Amino acid sequence: xxxxxxGYIDPKGVYWECTERGITQSNxxxxxxxxxxxxxWNASNDQVFIISTVEIYQLEKSRSGxxxxxxxxxxxxxDPSNLSSFYYDEANSIxxxxxxxxxxxxxxxxxxxxxxxxxxxxxRSQVFYSVNELEPNTVLTAAGYLIKxxxxxxxxxxxxxxxxxxxxxxxxxxxxxxxxxxxxxxxSNYSEKIKVLHTDDDCSALFYDSNNDAFFxxxxxxxxxxxxxxxxxxxxGFKFEEIAKIPAKVNQIRSLNSESLLLCTxxxxxxxxxxxxxxxxxxxxxxxxxxNAVIINENEIWFFSYGKGFRLLKDNKIFKxxxxxxxxxxxxxxxxxxxxxxxxxxxxxGLFRVKRIDLLNYxxxxxxxxxxxxxxxxxxxxxxxxxxxxxxxxxxxxxGNIWLPSLNGIVCFNPEQLQPKxxxxxxxxxxxxxxxxTIDIRNNPMLPRNFERVVIKIVAPYYGIRENLVLxxxxxxxxxxxxxxxxxxxxIAYTKLAPGKHKLxxxxxxxxxxDYKYLTLDFCVKQAYYDTALFKVLMVLVVLSLLFGIYVVxxxxxxxxxxxxxxxxxEKTSKLQDIITTLRETTNRLNAQTTGNRKIIQYITHxxxxxxxxxxxxxxxxxxxxxxxxxxLSESFLAxxxxxxxxxxxxxxxxxxxxxNLSQLEKRERTWVxxxxxxxxxxxxxxxxxxxxxxxxxIPSDFTINGNPVxxxxxxxxxxxxxxxxxxxKTIIFSASEHExxxxxxxxxxxxxxxxxxxxxxxxxxxxxxxxxxxxxxxLGLKIVIELMVVLGARIEFNSxxxxxxxxxxxxx
Numbered sequence: 155x156x157x158x159x160x161g162y163i164d165p166k167g168v169y170w171e172c173t174e175r176g177i178t179q180s181n182x183x184x185x186x187x188x189x190x191x192x193x194x195w196n197a198s199n200d201q202v203f204i205i206s207t208v209e210i211y212q213l214e215k216s217r218s219g220x221x222x223x224x225x226x227x228x229x230x231x232x233d234p235s236n237l238s239s240f241y242y243d244e245a246n247s248i249x250x251x252x253x254x255x256x257x258x259x260x261x262x263x264x265x266x267x268x269x270x271x272x273x274x275x276x277x278r279s280q281v282f283y284s285v286n287e288l289e290p291n292t293v294l295t296a297a298g299y300l301i302k303x304x305x306x307x308x309x310x311x312x313x314x315x316x317x318x319x320x321x322x323x324x325x326x327x328x329x330x331x332x333x334x335x336x337x338x339x340x341x342s343n344y345s346e347k348i349k350v351l352h353t354d355d356d357c358s359a360l361f362y363d364s365n366n367d368a369f370f371x372x373x374x375x376x377x378x379x380x381x382x383x384x385x386x387x388x389x390x391g392f393k394f395e396e397i398a399k400i401p402a403k404v405n406q407i408r409s410l411n412s413e414s415l416l417l418c419t420x421x422x423x424x425x426x427x428x429x430x431x432x433x434x435x436x437x438x439x440x441x442x443x444x445x446n447a448v449i450i451n452e453n454e455i456w457f458f459s460y461g462k463g464f465r466l467l468k469d470n471k472i473f474k475x476x477x478x479x480x481x482x483x484x485x486x487x488x489x490x491x492x493x494x495x496x497x498x499x500x501x502x503x504g505l506f507r508v509k510r511i512d513l514l515n516y517x518x519x520x521x522x523x524x525x526x527x528x529x530x531x532x533x534x535x536x537x538x539x540x541x542x543x544x545x546x547x548x549x550x551x552x553x554g555n556i557w558l559p560s561l562n563g564i565v566c567f568n569p570e571q572l573q574p575k576x577x578x579x580x581x582x583x584x585x586x587x588x589x590x591x592t593i594d595i596r597n598n599p600m601l602p603r604n605f606e607r608v609v610i611k612i613v614a615p616y617y618g619i620r621e622n623l624v625l626x627x628x629x630x631x632x633x634x635x636x637x638x639x640x641x642x643x644x645x646i647a648y649t650k651l652a653p654g655k656h657k658l659x660x661x662x663x664x665x666x667x668x669d670y671k672y673l674t675l676d677f678c679v680k681q682a683y684y685d686t687a688l689f690k691v692l693m694v695l696v697v698l699s700l701l702f703g704i705y706v707v708x709x710x711x712x713x714x715x716x717x718x719x720x721x722x723x724x725e726k727t728s729k730l731q732d733i734i735t736t737l738r739e740t741t742n743r744l745n746a747q748t749t750g751n752r753k754i755i756q757y758i759t760h761x762x763x764x765x766x767x768x769x770x771x772x773x774x775x776x777x778x779x780x781x782x783x784x785x786x787l788s789e790s791f792l793a794x795x796x797x798x799x800x801x802x803x804x805x806x807x808x809x810x811x812x813x814x815n816l817s818q819l820e821k822r823e824r825t826w827v828x829x830x831x832x833x834x835x836x837x838x839x840x841x842x843x844x845x846x847x848x849x850x851x852x853i854p855s856d857f858t859i860n861g862n863p864v865x866x867x868x869x870x871x872x873x874x875x876x877x878x879x880x881x882x883x884k885t886i887i888f889s890a891s892e893h894e895x896x897x898x899x900x901x902x903x904x905x906x907x908x909x910x911x912x913x914x915x916x917x918x919x920x921x922x923x924x925x926x927x928x929x930x931x932x933x934l935g936l937k938i939v940i941e942l943m944v945v946l947g948a949r950i951e952f953n954s955x956x957x958x959x960x961x962x963x964x965x966x967x
Contacts, residue, residue: 159215163187169221187211187223192234201242205234210249210261212242227261248617260617264534265572269306270563271299282559283544284319288327290552294319295564296329296544306564310344312336317544320362320369328369330357335371337392351384351394360545361407361415369394370415372404378420379403398431400424405445406545411452418444423457423467438472446542448489456489458542464489464499466517473517478506478526479639480621487542490556492569500540500548500558505529505565507572525663528621529572537562579664581625581673582613584644599677601651603685609647610675612640614662624663629656637661653681765797768841772797793840825863827899828855831888834870838878845882849874853890859897859965865942872939873901873961880959881905899963908954916940920950 160172171178188206195202203226204211210227226242226249239252247263270280279297288294293301296319298310312319313331320328325340328350335351338344351357351371358381359372369386371394381404384394402421410416410425417424422439426432439457442465447457455467464486466473477483482503490498491510499506507527515521530538539561541547549557558565586595587609588602595601601608616623626637627646640646640660655678661670683689772790776782782790828851835849842849859866877886881903889900908916920940943950943963951962 163193194237194240196240199241201240203240203242205232205237207231207234210240210251226263229261246617262532262617266529266534266565266567268535268560268563268565269299269301270536271306271308280562281541282564283317283541284546285549285557285559285564286319286321286546287549287551288321288325291555293549293551293557293564293566294321294327295559301564301566310338312338312344318357318360319544319546320360322362322369323364323367328360328362330360332356335360335394348392350386350392353382359404359407359418361409363409363415365409365412370407372400372407372417374403381419383417383426398426398433400426400433405443406447408447408449410449416447416449416455418447418457420444423447423455436467438470439467446488446547448491450491458486458488460485460542466513468517475513475516476524478528478621482506482528483526487540488548490548490550490558492550492556493554494569496569498548498556498558498569499526500542500560502539504538505533505535505540505558525624528619530619530621532619534567535560535563535565540565579662579671580615581660581662581671583660583673583675584611584613586610586677595675595677599675601677601679603653603680603682605650605679607647607649608651609645610658612644612646612660612673614644616662622663625660627658627660629658651679653679653685654687762801765801768844769794769797793844797840822860822862824858825861825866826855827857827859827866827890828853830863830867830870834867834874835888837871838874841878842886845878847878847881847884847886849886849888851888853888853899857890857892857897859899860967861946861948861965865946869939869942869946869963872936876936877901877903877905877959880907884958896967897965899965901961902958904958907956907959908952913952913954916952920952 162170162172164170187204188209191204191206193202193204202213204213204223208228208231209225210232212224212226214222214224236253236255237251238254239250241250242248243250247265249261249263251259251261253259282295282297282299284296285293286295288300289302291302294310295301296312296316298308298312299306300309310327312327312329313336315330315332318328318330322328327338327340327344329336329338333353333356334349335357337348337350339346339348351373353373355373355375357371358374359370361370362368363370367388371384371386372381373384374381379402381400381402382396383398383400383404385397386392386394400417400419402419402424404417404419406418408416408418413428415426415428417426417433420443421435422442423436423444425434425436427434442457442459442462444457445460447455449455453468456464457467458464461484463477463484464475466475475483480503482501483499483506485502486506487500490500492498495510497508497510497513499508505528507529508524512521512524516524529535537560541559541561544559547559551557553568554570555566555568583596586593586601588605589607593601595610612625612627614623614625620642625640625644627640628635628637629648638646655676658675658677660673660675662673663669664671772793776787776790831851831853835851838849841847874886882905884904886904887902889902891898891900916936919937920943940950946965948963948965951964953960953962
């Protein structure tokens, strides 16, 4: 029964249908059916199978009504009489066969096809190293085998060295012969053999740059320490010319761009510039023996180091990738990209598929894991060991098929027909063993307290290659947050779990390399009353209440004590601060008054020197000239009288000043400058007359300042005294001026003036008197004046030349 139609296949392979119109002959079956065959009809699934002793076919009708036959199995001998049921899982390409005596069998439909010689000419006939496309969808091997229209046959005899095969634009075939390179011309149907290069050493690499129609070859020395790089272009005909020396054995040559080549060597990757013949080494690869490289673009170069896996050169950085569980990727030969975004990686232990974007995400740090999918002999090829030492060691033909040479034939497959299979997605928890006691954790998820070890057994149906089954578990208990791989036994164990609830999550990789099916198992470890959350909450509340009560009592006691202490401290502090303030003010005032008294006494004592000196001078004149006339004697005695009277006045002023306190010293009042100047001129007039010095007071009589009269008298006295010393026979003038912000009293003499050093000294002293230490010594009069300027809050200015000196006292209004 096929569909809703009853059918019959006669011995000649003709299909007959029985319909309402009667019995009619239908299409003749495509292909030849085995002579000895039997039929099985799976009525529940509407599937018809044809069984022979070594093959199983499925017969089906397409939507258009035409018949289609598909071979599902070809292998060891079958006994059709012992097979009782069949079912074909088309989604996963799995044929199930049931037997009354042997149980259930599984046959996976092969999606890989392996080509190998029907007749083995030698023990190496089934070993292949390189493949290339001679015509569209026609594959040629270096051993001379041609694969076309699904058939493989020996066509050509090239060389015994079958590792390298190049086809140029004119369809000429170039192969290596260990120490030589040969060209087999297409025009001679590859019977003409031309030796184009012969050396004493092995030819380790051969490459054809189709963009420039140029050949490159590398010949290594017998010690594999250096290689010679050769080139052949149309200009050279069939001859190669040496162009460079490479400091390592060259394993493969690749075109990086139109201007440079990439050299895979035993000492890393090198870059060769065609125009300049310059060689640059990729220093980050210097410790790697690079066997092969695949260039996706100039910034994405995948390279392979035999026994050390594969790496990516990107942005001048090297990225190394994690291996599979069995570390089979250590012997990765190459990567073959397909149109679906996958990389196919042949190794010595099978063929891997991985998404290119997963590898790039790992390199960029976006993920910490890479999922690989493995294909082995069970998938349809005869050997798990692929060969990667030849060139080309992989091929993508125009129909999208990928070809890989192996130790036992050439494997061919179409990536689009190898989409991830949807194996059974279900995950089951079979049982749990707690300290050697088996429990049904699914229906009774309560585990006893204080157990030592629990083993949970997980069952996940899977019909594919065991290495592709990724079964992982994670226990969310706040301690273990990583996925743990479950081994083939399906068991995962935990020891001494804490009382309370736990969540076990198990995941199984399905279909795509990054798709998972999840199972969650919630279970609980029995708790004692003191392990329950309610008990813990109550205990926490009790402890918190006790602590809070103690805290409140303690705070109340501390606050009361602190209040009393604060009152006492505040009271004593207030008294102490008053005492300290009073003492500080008293000390400051006493210091200021003492300092002021000492200085003023110093100043007035200095004033006494002038009359004393004058009296001494007159006394000396009287002693030296006792015969003076009466008039001269009268003048001398008058001068002595005036000087004595002046000294009396100074002593009287000194006594009066000594009675002044600090507040009186700091007192400021309206002071008539004219009167003070007149009194001082009268005081010094005898001295001036004696040395023929003229003194003029040009200060207006109503000119006043806000100052201290006592201190102003001392200042005028000292300025006039100093002017008289250096103005004998000259003129001294007192003047005053008023400005918008200040008033000025000036003492002008026409004496000898100050020298530059003295002038600069007094200017510097007036600017920074308080910080100077050189204020004692000669010239005390002006220093006294400068110091009194500080007391009065005024400033003094000096101007001097050879024609005299001007001293200005400036008072702010």
